[in-house]
Structure formats: structure tokens, C-alpha cells
Amino acid sequence: EPEVTQTPSHQVTQMGQEVILRCVPISNHLYFYWYRQILGQKVEFLVSFYNNEISEKSEIFDDQFSVERPDGSNFTLKIRSTKLEDSAMYFCATKPSGHNNQPQHFGDGTRLSIL
Amino acid sequence: DQQVKQNSPSLSVQEGRISILNCDYTNSMFDYFLWYKKYPAEGPTFLISISSIKDKNEDGRFTVFLNKSAKHLSLHIVPSQPGDSAVYFCAASAGTGTASKLTFGTGTRLQVTL
Numbered sequence: 432e433p434e435v436t437q438t439p440s441h442q443v444t445q446m447g448q449e450v451i452l453r454c455v456p457i458s459n460h461l462y463f464y465w466y467r468q469i470l471g472q473k474v475e476f477l478v479s480f481y482n483n484e485i486s487e488k489s490e491i492f493d494d495q496f497s498v499e500r501p502d503g504s505n506f507t508l509k510i511r512s513t514k515l516e517d518s519a520m521y522f523c524a525t526k527p528s529g530h531n532n533q534p535q536h537f538g539d540g541t542r543l544s545i546l
Numbered sequence: 547d548q549q550v551k552q553n554s555p556s557l558s559v560q561e562g563r564i565s566i567l568n569c570d571y572t573n574s575m576f577d578y579f580l581w582y583k584k585y586p587a588e589g590p591t592f593l594i595s596i597s598s599i600k601d602k603n604e605d606g607r608f609t610v611f612l613n614k615s616a617k618h619l620s621l622h623i624v625p626s627q628p629g630d631s632a633v634y635f636c637a638a639s640a641g642t643g644t645a646s647k648l649t650f651g652t653g654t655r656l657q658v659t660l
Contacts, residue, residue, distance in 0.1 A: 435589070437589075464647065464648075466648070472652075473650050473651065473652045473653070474590070474635065474637075474648075474650040475650075476647040476648065476649070479647055487647060489647075522589050522590070524648075529646070532578055532595070532597050534580055534592040534595055535592070535648060536592060537582075537589035537590045537591070537592075538589050539587070539588050539589045540588075540589050
């Protein structure tokens with residue numbers, strides 16, 4: 432079964448450094464999402480992306496965050512200057528179309544640890 | 547923001563018995579509901595979903611029930627198996643297109659014992 436692939440599985444970074452988290456969506460999926468889960472808390476929506484632009488973003492997704500699809504396959508989340516509170520699991524999700532009655536499929540996540 | 551609530555953080559059930567996981571929501575705009583299962587060190591795996599136009603959806607051992615008037619849904623697993631031990635998340639979305647972000651509950655850890 433096709434999978435959403437995320438790399439790296441674990442990223443350790445000094446506070447203030449930039450990080451890029453990568454996601455390879457399921458082939459032919461057109462809608463992309465990033466979510467995060469801080470330890471002990473619920474999974475939270477960050478941003479959705481379609482047709483090479485952001486469709487919606489949450490309050491968490493401030494100017495330090497950006498997303499892009501640089502080569503038509505990878506979907507990346509960049510955090511420009513990391514803070515301690517950015518430490519979390521980051522999940523990429525994709526789905527084939529905009530129809531609501533389709534589930535999003537998640538990758539296994541990147542554990543981001545900010546020191 | 548508690549739009550989707552799972553009030554039971556954990557549940558223990560004997561193998562072969564029924565597991566019932568509950569979820570409540572407050573946003574009446576939600577029209578699609580999903581259950582995800584999550585093992586440690588893995589991402590959420592889609593299990594089953596239901597549209598707001600239905601009140602029941604069944605897939606093998608898994609059945610989801612939706613009570614719109616009570617803003618409540620439940621997941622039934624019959625019979626429960628040890629491999630079902632995981633954290634179960636209820637999620638909901640509203641509308642079409644990429645506006646259909648998922649709002650998650652806090653999860654219920656299911657332990658199926660022998």
C-alpha cells in the first residue's frame with residue numbers, strides 16, 4: 432500500500448537554527464498538510480497546501496514557518512529560527528482530492544528536538 | 547479549544563470482548579468524522595470514517611456510530627484482539643477542499659488483555 436514518507440525520523444537542532452522537514456506524498460495525491468503533536472498533547476493542524484500555495488494555516492503557523500514543494504515531489508516544512516517550544520512530532524498528511532469524504536494519510540513523523 | 551473530546555484517556559478490555567471508544571464534539575459544522583489508530587513511533591493510521599449523512603458505518607470488526615443530535619460518536623471493536631492495543635484518535639473535519647483540516651481529540655489508549 433502506498434505510504435507517505437517523512438525524513439528525517441529524528442532531528443536534533445540547537446535553538447535558533449533552521450530546520451527543514453521533508454515529506455514525500457503518496458503519488459497522485461494533491462492535497463498536503465502538516466500537523467504537530469507536542470508530547471502529551473493532541474495532534475494540531477499547522478497548514479494545508481494545494482496547487483503550490485497555502486490554503487489555510489493555524490495560529491501556530493507564524494512567520495517562522497514556511498512550506499513549499501520545491502521539486503514537484505517533496506513537500507517541505509521549514510522552521511527558520513527554532514525555539515524550545517518547537518520540540519514536537521511533526522506529521523505530514525496527504526489526500527488525493529478536495530472531496531471531504533476522503534481520509535488523510537499520515538507519515539510516521541519527524542521527532543524534532545530543540546536544545 | 548476542545549472542539550473534539552475523548553474523555554477516557556485509557557480503556558482495558560479482555561480479548562474477545564467488545565471495545566467501545568467514545569468521542570464528543572461541539573462544532574456543528576463538522577460533517578466528516580474519522581478514527582485513527584496510532585502505535586508508538588508511527589503516524590496515525592486511518593481506520594474508519596463516517597459522513598454526517600449516515601449514522602453507522604461498518605468495516606469488518608470495526609463499526610462507527612454517529613449521533614448528530616448528541617454530537618457524539620463511538621467506535622466499536624468486536625471481537626477485540628491483542629493487536630488492537632494502541633492509541634485511538636477521533637478526528638473531525640468540515641467542508642470540502644483543503645479547508646477540510648482535521649481536528650483531533652486527545653486520544654484513548656486501548657489495552658486488550660489476554
